[in-house]
Every structure is written in structure tokens, then in C-alpha cells.
Amino acid sequence: MKISFHGADRGVTGSCHLVECAGKRILIDCGLYQGSRELDEENAEPFGFDAASINYVLLTHAHLDHCGRLPLLAKRGFSGEIITTSASRELVRLVLLDAAHLLEEDVRHSSGRLGHDGAAHDTKAPLYSTLDALNCLDYLGRTAVYSQVLEVAAGVHATFIDAGHILGSASIFLELEEQSHSTSVLFSGDLGNTGRLLLRSPTTPPQAENVVMETTYGDRLHKPLGPSVDEFFEAITETFKRGGNVIIPTFALERAQELLYFLSQGIAQGRLTKSTQVYLDSPMAISATEIFRRHPECFDPATAKLFQDGHDPLDLPGLHFTRETADSVAINNIHGGAIIMAGSGMCTGGRVRHHLQHNLGREDSSIVFVGYAAVGTLARRIIDGAKQVTIFGENIPVKARIYTINGFSAHADEAELLTWQKQTCAKRTFLVHGEDDTMKQFAAHLSDTRVEMPEPNQAFDL
Known part of the structure; x- marks a missing residue:
């Protein structure tokens, strides 16, 4: 053996x-x-x-x-x-x-x-x-x-x-x-x-x-969850006040669904307005969210009961699922007031790189990292304070406000x-x-x- x-x-x-x-x-x-x-x-x-x-x-x-x-x-x-x-x-x-x-x-x-x-x-x-x-x-x-x-x-x-x-x-x-x-x-x-x-x-x-x-x-040690959620809502509120977008490089499995849960809670508690527009711009995260709903055996008992009672905690009024590439491209025409969740979490691929290309150089926008970024990834370079990064061959200055919220790990x-x-x-x-x-x-x-x-x-x- x-x-x-x-x-x-x-x-x-x-x-x-x-x-x-x-x-x-x-x-x-x-x-x-x-x-x-x-x-x-x-x-x-x-x-x-x-x-x-x-x-x-x-x-x-x-x-x-x-x-x-x-x-x-x-x-x-x-x-x-x-x-x-x-x-x-x-x-x-x-x-x-x-x-x-x-x-x-x-x-x-x-x-x-x-x-x-x-x-x-x-x-x-x-x-x-x-x-x-x-x-x-x-x-x-x-x-x-x-x-x-x-x-x-x-x-x-x-x-x-x-x-x-x-x-x-x-x-x-x-x-x-x-x-x-x-x-x-x-x-x-x-x-x-x-x-x-x-x-x-x-x-x-x-x-x-x-x-x-x-x-x-x-x-x-991780930051406690409560203060992390507070910081998350604060980042959104401050960005919207500046007139920018919130870009969240999102892991499609678990993190995307957890963030939808918190956003839904935030609207229910009045911390965000019901008109808040949220774009889940990841075909994989959309499908993963649908798979989540089929596996109550994995849920915390309180969450499982919400589903059983017909209250989907992964839904919210201004939620948009963008599967099609054309719908994803159209998001680039939104210059403020949007929460855009897109893969990949480490910014190594996927649609998030397009959103970074359009928002990273804007002082009114924010990039919110809510997960681990391995050495060598684009996410890690931004988190470590790079003044400029290259995306699709274009040199882009890092002017957006960068948040790293570790409590969601x-x-x-x-x-x-x-x-x-x-x-x-x-x-x-x-x-x-x-x-x-x-x-x-x-x-x-x-x-x-x-x-x-x-x-x-x-x-x-x-």
C-alpha cells in the first residue's frame, strides 16, 4: 500500500x-x-x-x-x-x-x-x-x-x-x-x-x-462574516453614489449563489433598493444556480426551509441572467448603477475580463474581490496593487477602487x-x-x- x-x-x-x-x-x-x-x-x-x-x-x-x-x-x-x-x-x-x-x-x-x-x-x-x-x-x-x-x-x-x-x-x-x-x-x-x-x-x-x-x-484567520457583508453593501452603496458600476469577479460554484443570497437579503432589509440591477453574466453560474435548487440535501436547514416554503433566497427583483454573448456585450453600455457578477473569480478567463477592460480604468467604478486569487493570476496582480494591467493586449490603468473582502471565503x-x-x-x-x-x-x-x-x-x- x-x-x-x-x-x-x-x-x-x-x-x-x-x-x-x-x-x-x-x-x-x-x-x-x-x-x-x-x-x-x-x-x-x-x-x-x-x-x-x-x-x-x-x-x-x-x-x-x-x-x-x-x-x-x-x-x-x-x-x-x-x-x-x-x-x-x-x-x-x-x-x-x-x-x-x-x-x-x-x-x-x-x-x-x-x-x-x-x-x-x-x-x-x-x-x-x-x-x-x-x-x-x-x-x-x-x-x-x-x-x-x-x-x-x-x-x-x-x-x-x-x-x-x-x-x-x-x-x-x-x-x-x-x-x-x-x-x-x-x-x-x-x-x-x-x-x-x-x-x-x-x-x-x-x-x-x-x-x-x-x-x-x-x-x-478570516474576517467574520457579518462585517464582511457590511463591507460588501458599503462598497456597493459608495460606488453607486459615485455613479459607477460594481464588478465582482465571481466563482460560478457557491460564491455566486452566496452573493445572490446576500443581495436578496439586502433588498429585503432595505439596505439596497428594490430597483438594484444585478447581472449574473456567467452561463456556468446560471446553470449552477439552477442545480443548487435541486439539491436541498446540501443546504443549511434554515435555507432548505425557505425553498420548501416557496421563498427562493437566490432570486431578487432586478436580477438578470445573461447567457447569450450579445446580452453580455450589451452590459458594456451600462455606465453606472449595475452590479455585474462574472467569471472567472481569478480573472484568468471568462467574461469578467471584458468588464474589467471597460471599468478598471474608471475612478467611479469598483472591483470587489470576494475569493482566493492564486499567484500569477490577473486578480492577484490587481489585489497586490498593480498600477496597470494588460487585458486582451490592451494596457489598462487601474483607477477603479479595489476591495478585497476575505470573509466570504x-x-x-x-x-x-x-x-x-x-x-x-x-x-x-x-x-x-x-x-x-x-x-x-x-x-x-x-x-x-x-x-x-x-x-x-x-x-x-x-
Whole structure:
């Protein structure tokens, strides 16, 4: 029995971990690296294992940095079974088809682009195509149910427990047996915050001999939610007073729905006017919102009751869903008084870049960041104080007011991560999905466990 690490090792994206037991090879997640051009190139590199040799993929959740290389895995020979929760099954279809479309679109945009020598350069094929994504989805097999033990194969049992991160997200508890040996490995996936308003809090983890855990915010505490919501409404109100627009780079899964919930509350409480115009300019976020309504098993009980009573907390009077490209382009004619939520959250792709192109250079507008921005992303450069950025080849001065509101994070903070880890009573803890300095700071708090910080492709005996 052994475990090896092939993504999100000393970094925050590209989660991919391989467990070998009883003649089976089980992959936990197969995510996309997101951020700089170097990471884009890293996505095309070999996995560090033979894709055709993988028997099962257990998927913690449908964020791209956890599922985004599944089509590439299938393209390179995987023909096993992908197992995940019901909500994640729906969301992963949405996410992967959207990712394939964006990859193809990027190639189309770059084709014929002139190089520094003035000549047109050939472009590479996309990492994978829409057809590759569709083919990969054929391997979705059994559906995991929270807290129910599932026999993946002889000697391998998995229990998916609610991670409270996004709809359908799970931590995965593996119980492994091979010959006369047995052990357990608990994969945190991405852990959510306690006390959220839409989704349930993370389930208390079982005890495990080995734990593989994320450390995204392992070196800091989040701002409390209440003051974050206040700051959110203040940013909107102040921007509208200046006559500008509010641009919110939005993660399509969870963050978009949570913000709709708060905006709906704000109107109900009189903090925003009923005439407030909100544009959800993301086909994926629109579809994700529709999927949310189908999965009450993931909701906080109070939120589930709102839906049951016919009060949709994700709806508001001035809400516009803009699926079509023409409708998205038309938003650029609105010069003030609009809240525009568009993907992607890290500004690495999607429609938000067009809205930044039209609003980032305006002193009356605001850009409100409400989520994590990885090193190398456009969002991170703006947050870190860049005076000028390049979007679609155009140099744009950063004149808009920039807000970074961390209290909306869908990730657990340092205190919550430490509490979760302590509950596992793990003999050995593998730290992943975090920046190097963050992991080291988090590791300094762990005294009752052997700590490992794996390098890419490093393997350990279980």
C-alpha cells in the first residue's frame, strides 16, 4: 500500500493524489493547474503515472482545480470509474464542458496572432476538446451518498462526508486492507467554513491514521462574516453614489449563489433598493444556480426551509441572467448603477475580463474581490496593487477602487483547519493545496502528528 502526490504539492491548484492498494490504483481528484502561463504548460506535462493504469477516480468536488484534468486523463487512456456525490455529478458536467469551451476559445483567439517578429505563429491544440470532456463523462459511475460506506473494490472502502465547501463537496475517508495489513487515509478535499448561510457546516471527521489536508488559508484567520457583508453593501452603496458600476469577479460554484443570497437579503432589509440591477453574466453560474435548487440535501436547514416554503433566497427583483454573448456585450453600455457578477473569480478567463477592460480604468467604478486569487493570476496582480494591467493586449490603468473582502471565503481558515486536523487524531499528516510559506506556518502548529509536505511525484509507504 502506498500513496503518491501528483498535484497541489507546494502549491494551491491541480489536486491529484494516487493510492495503491490490493492491486488497485485509486486517484483522489485530477485537477487543473490554474494561474500563470507556466502552470498552463504544466497541465500538458505527464501526470507522473500511467493514466490507463488508474482503476478509479474518487472526486471530492467539482471545482476546476480538483476535476479539470479528468478529460485529459481519459484522453490519455483512463477507462475506469469516476465516483462522486449526486450534486458533484451534475456540477462536474457543467464545469468540464465550460472548461473545454474556454480552452478551445483561447486557441481560436490566439490563432493568427502576430509574434514580436510580425509573423503569424502556429498555435497548439487545446489541452482537451469538448468531445474529450463528453467522452470523460461516460466514466461517471456509482453515486456516493454522504456518510454511507461504499465498497470501491475488494480491500478498499470509501466514505464521503460533507466538507461544507461547495454544493456536493466531500472529504473522503478510505479504509484500506491488503493481505494482513490495514490502514486508513482521510482526504480533506477543500474544507468549508462553519456557520455558512447556504450550505451545511463541514461534518466532524472520523479518526484516521493518515490525513491528507488542504492548507489554503493555513496561515490566517478570516474576517467574520457579518462585517464582511457590511463591507460588501458599503462598497456597493459608495460606488453607486459615485455613479459607477460594481464588478465582482465571481466563482460560478457557491460564491455566486452566496452573493445572490446576500443581495436578496439586502433588498429585503432595505439596505439596497428594490430597483438594484444585478447581472449574473456567467452561463456556468446560471446553470449552477439552477442545480443548487435541486439539491436541498446540501443546504443549511434554515435555507432548505425557505425553498420548501416557496421563498427562493437566490432570486431578487432586478436580477438578470445573461447567457447569450450579445446580452453580455450589451452590459458594456451600462455606465453606472449595475452590479455585474462574472467569471472567472481569478480573472484568468471568462467574461469578467471584458468588464474589467471597460471599468478598471474608471475612478467611479469598483472591483470587489470576494475569493482566493492564486499567484500569477490577473486578480492577484490587481489585489497586490498593480498600477496597470494588460487585458486582451490592451494596457489598462487601474483607477477603479479595489476591495478585497476575505470573509466570504469558502475555505476554512487556520483555526478551523487546526480544529479539523486535531479531531482526526492522525499519526501522520500530509499537507497539500497551499503555498509553501503557508504550509510551513501551519505545520509549526502541529505537534501531535508526523508532518509531511510532499514534493511533486513523491511517494510514501502506507
